[in-house]
Amino acid sequence: GLGVLTGLAREYDRQKRRRGVIDFSDQVAGALRIVRGHPAVAAELRERYRVVLLDEYQDTSVVQTDLLAELFASTAVMAVGDPHQSIYGWRGASAGNxxxxxxxxxxxxxxxxxxxxxxxxxxRRVLDAANALLKPLASGSPVRVDALQARPGAPSGVVEAAFDLDVDAEAERVASWFSRVRADRAAAGDSTTGAVLFRAKKHMVRFADALSRHGIPHRILGLGGLLSTPEVVDVVSALRVISDPRAGSALIRLLAGPRWSIGLADLRALAALSRRLARHDSALQALSPDVADRMRRSGGDEGGSLIDALDWVLRQPDDHGWLDGFTGAGRERLRDAAAVFAGLRRAVGMPVPDLVRLIEIELRLDIELSANETRGPARIAGDQLRAFVDELQGFLATDDSGSLTALLAWLDRAERLDEFAPRTE
Known part of the structure; x- marks a missing residue:
């Protein structure tokens, strides 16, 4: 009940104070305190912004409204909003504003x-469907919202509805429908563009695969969806490998992938080597029991680093006893991979877009994409990589450091979060 929520809110506030952090609502509340406590600040802002448009006003919270009213009440201010599009109630927004x-x-x-x-x-028919869906909301709307109207000369249009039992069947239906529409329009001399809208990003690649099977050019928009495409996953994995010696999972993906095709036996031998190296010093002498114990208690990785082990393989002759567990072909492929990643590590100071292009070349993604149609037509996959670079450019334009570490932290966050969910920004 409300008591439980109140208790959670108080505990959340206490934890923020204890850790010395604030969230978005704290920033807004702090701004309101400043404006109320220092009239000169409000006067300066009113002088600077003499005409104010408050867009998406249905998504403002009570404290945001208080702040805006404190600043701009009785000035040239207009609010634009639609109560039917209010999606931020979970964070305190109210269409009642x-x-x-x-x-x-x-x-x-x-x-x-x-x-x-x-x-x-x-x-017209799309609007008929929209008005039918919105009609039940009218009684609870804080302001009157009349039915949507078509523009003069609007076509009648077609609305189709379908329900499939699983995502793959739905994706195939959408791709088949679009292929048919595209063919019909091409026969009439018309070009065709379209969009597939998603509530969540997790199914985007499956729909993209279905479009690829039908030979339909497409592009996934938004970082969250791009991060699940195979070619972008390969590039991000390489970025992790050259940045973090603990990125063993990313390394395994690349070593087992088409660039090197290293088998399970050699990957197991590499893991065993990493564990062995972790128990020895730089001279390959076994660590004393007390040193090993201190490393364990300090949180050291007893399994070692696969990336460090790969680098070690590059520096050793074929007859080194610790390499006996590898096949001859496996040793050569591992050395080649180690040399590639060493070169990429030396290039880490390059502008990130140039580094990404170098990774594409070293991983031979252009060749792989051309040869492997299961990843979709090479041009489409190439478009996904270009779109990914565009997203990176947007991040770099706002990040002061431009470091690879900061970039990977941003990508980690994008992978964890569904970017189609409401965001506090």
């Missing part, structure tokens, strides 16, 4: 209202 706009911002509690009801992009 739309109904309270006049009371919050106007000295006499009055404000004119304008409706933007004409859709300039959709056909």
């Amino acid at each position: 739309l109904g309270g706009f006049a009371a919050a911002f106007s000295s006499d509690g009055e404000a004119p209202t304008y409706s933007l009801l004409t859709s300039w992009r959709n056909s």
